Amino acid sequence: MATVTLDRPAHAVSARGSAVTGTGRLLRFMLRRDRIRFPAWILGLTLLMTYFATALETLVKSPADLEGLTAFSGSPAGALFSGRGFGFDDLTIERFLAGQYGLYVAIGAGLMGLLTVVRHTRAEERSGRAELIRANVVGRHAQLTAALTLATAMAVLVALLIGAMMISRGYDAGGSLLFGASVGAVALTFAGIATVTVQLSEYPRAASGAAGAVLGAAFMLRGLGDMAAVQGSGPAWLSWLSPIGWSQQTAPYVHDRWWPLAISVAFTAAAAGVGYALSVRRDFGAGLVPPRLGSPRAAAWLASPLALAFRLHRASLIGWSMSLLVAGLAYGSFTQPLLDGFADAPEDLIAVMGGSENLLAGFLGTLGLTMALAVGVYAVLAVQTLRAEEAEGRAESVLATAVSRPAWVASHVAVAALGVPWLLLVAGVGMGVGAAVSTGDEGLFGQLVLGHVAHTPAVWLVLAAATVLYAALPRVLPAIWGVLAYGLIVGFFAPILDIPDTAVRLSPFEHIGEYPLVDISLVAVVVLTVLAAAVAQAAVATFRRRDLAGGA
Template sequence: MTTATVSRPAPASTHRSSAVTGTGTLLRFMLRRDRIRFPAWTLGLTLLMTYFATALNTMVQSPEDLEGLSAFSGSPAGALFGGPGFGFDEVTVERFLAGQYGLYVMIGAALMGLLTVVRHTRAEERSGRAELVRANVVGRYAQLTAALTLAATMALLVALLLGATLTSRGYDSGGSLLFGAAVGAVTLAFAGIAAVTVQLSEYPRAASGMAGAALGAAFVLRGLGDMAAVQGSGPSWLSWLSPIGWSQQTAPYVHDRWWPLAISLAFATAATAIGFGLSARRDFGAGLLPPRPGSPRAAAWLAGPFALAFRLHRASLIGWTASLLVAGLAYGSFTQPMLDGFENAPEDMVALMGGAGNLLDGFLGIMGLTMALAVGVYAVLAVQTLRAEEAEGRTEPVLATSVSRRAWLGSHVAVAALGVPWLLFVAGLGMGIGAAVSTGDVGLLGDLLLGHLAHTPAVWLVLAAAALLYAAAPRALPVIWVVLGYGLIAGYFAPVLDIPEGVLRLSPFEHVGDYPLEQISVVAVVVLTVLAGGLVQAAVTVFRRRDLAGGA
């Protein structure tokens, strides 16, 4: 007699795994990974605002100095690069600080938010770590939830630190806390934007680029709206289309309006909800925007390490070219308004521009330095691409072929080095066209092209130093940002801060000269170029001796 056994379905489990299961554990992992980035971002933004406050107190020695600064900042050109200038008719130090310099802290906070979300979501999927994590008991939305929670925590901490720091300087506590909250609101808004862009592309750089483009659009909309508001005519409502504009409309120390932050919170909430919704509509590791299929056959000219390096850097070069051309045209078109705004500026500001008799040359020289620092950022990011290629395992297959380490590293550095004069040329071209139209002096085009290109050796030196850091100790690569930061401080505030000449010369941007204000030093051009070549040679030598990913 046989007995048939009938299998019955197991009873449904009374406990269903939540879509956010494991969020707390992932958040702790993210905090562990960002044990350096977290304090660097939060304390860095606080120190930046502290520096602005200290520099302003140094520059302003009398009420007349402050009124001179506000006269320029209250002009359309000042509104473009600062804000709507609330309270500048009865200006105080804290009103000027929040209204003119707060913009740059907000931009830094926006970058903090979007880069944090991309780093802990799309970059994790791309590297393969997220797949290992999700093989455990982890909900579908846990990764994004933890990343957004981390960004919100950073926003809250920055808001508190800024509020406490400004209050400790004797500023109104209500306005200080409002300013900190406004900066934190910008972080939340762009973290929400990044939550959407990481669903669109499968590549971290593309996701960061789309979020960065949104930041650029927010800056432009706010600038156009604020200029129209200062002029008293035009589309001033454009400022209300920008997350940066919402925070600036709080007007700390003037109107102390908290309600615009509700727009920021609503926008961040909506963007986050869209991000979660989109994440449920895509496959893990994929993006909603499919990558464009390449050609089935490679062109003959691609058979080499230099061509491969060019292909990897091509998108970045195109983006930087367009951005610097537009930036040059925008800055150049405000040359004459800038000069008009400096008529009543304090002596320290006039000294920064080369003196009352050289305002035009001084402004053009400063803009050349500004564009050189921007191209320096491109150079550092180009070297960071090498570290990403190595960390993600794409370098080793290339070196497994007949491509030598010297050829691989040298090709990447060569492509970036060729990109430096090209980008400086484009920036100078845009600046020259804008300045020529603004002032009616066509001769400025040639001066600006020469002045911008003269900074090429200084940027090459930054590029070479970054390459050497990557070759010797990839973890130390972020140290190169100190060089660019010091170059900015030395170039912009040396007359105000009385930096000694010997210390000032530590910046590679202080040797060639800010043409047309200063003559170009041919000796400095040669020396900087030779030093850059020597550092590149050292980088190649060191890179040949270390293990791949061994120091990463």
């Protein structure tokens, strides 16, 4: 029998041996998958900064109005929540935008970078799609390289668009480009951090959570360092330990320092190098940190769809509870300094708080609305858990048992619905304790707890609306974020932007009342609760009629 030898072309051999072979094809595939997410992130962050600029220009009608903003912004409390504010001794609109609002756009950019890397690496391994891709002529590092390239492209585009937007408003070109670059640098840095966290755990949520925890720690380190810098004593150097702090230290429109961004780039390169090194030390689909072994026998109380739903949502509830309690204590503790800072603020800004005569009550009501919107984020993410369970095939396994479709959906919605008043209560307790200690008025505790919990029906309606979108058209579920964004805009800026009352009342958060500034409407509580129950029931009925992993 003759032996036939098939010679492969030399370029095929070298291609198969390259660790980054197929990166270009994978990048095009990722762009195809993110054809909606890609522009949504970039344009969303740019439009957010555009909105901040437009709102501030509407608010500030004279140099005296601009000077009034420095009372709070230049205080230690202002430094904690926004930054130390370079150049506030000679304040301009662009300096205030970069010093106060730039932080929150940068945080959004950081989330964009880390979520993009996790989505296209660890999530792909977990779903099994990466295994099919790796069965082809694809290098070991191709997927991570393509994900990093995509995140870098998003960071660069965000930097350019924000810089161009600021230039178009007549601000200094050099400072505008630097400000845009500082936002993009945060996205790049946390994309690098995500390359490390995706190697540690085999679960996408754990990888995202670890990178998100670093983002939270960066915010706190920067805040403590900036507070010390404003006070003139303490560990001001803590700001230099934060990737967010590196971007803020560029001081756009004041010092225009580009060199701190070199720290961001160097850190990203180092983090990516660590990520690549760790990736070769683990098995495909596994994490360097092994999962904790569970009990060989399930507890009796787990033998129901409601118990399973609680088990799946438990970690999220614990994390949100701790975060909201800490945030409530932090914001509540600065009640008195915040009120002092608003003493010389512009009239339009005071109008947002209910006017000078009701400044304390208006501020407390605003805190309740803020936490209600935050818990609304939890509600939407809880519904997205349903989508993930279905997309990853676990829902099909559960529904193959005696569990019915209505029971499966209703169990998850019930757990999330019970979590809403609990989280609002936790936030209210934290706010109440902080505010009572800050002002010395113990009566604020009860007012804040009641004012927070009263928003429960509004968040329930958001939860029900998200569920009906998931049940009918899962791909349209991200549209529910528009409801929260709209609630944020009308809740905080309706008096400034002269939004008509009819348009304001389209938000579910504008009916119950921001207690103690406005008395709680029991009629609105009942109507919103009944409406939320009806929409949730419609969602359960709709889910019964569609195929899994599809839409109606």
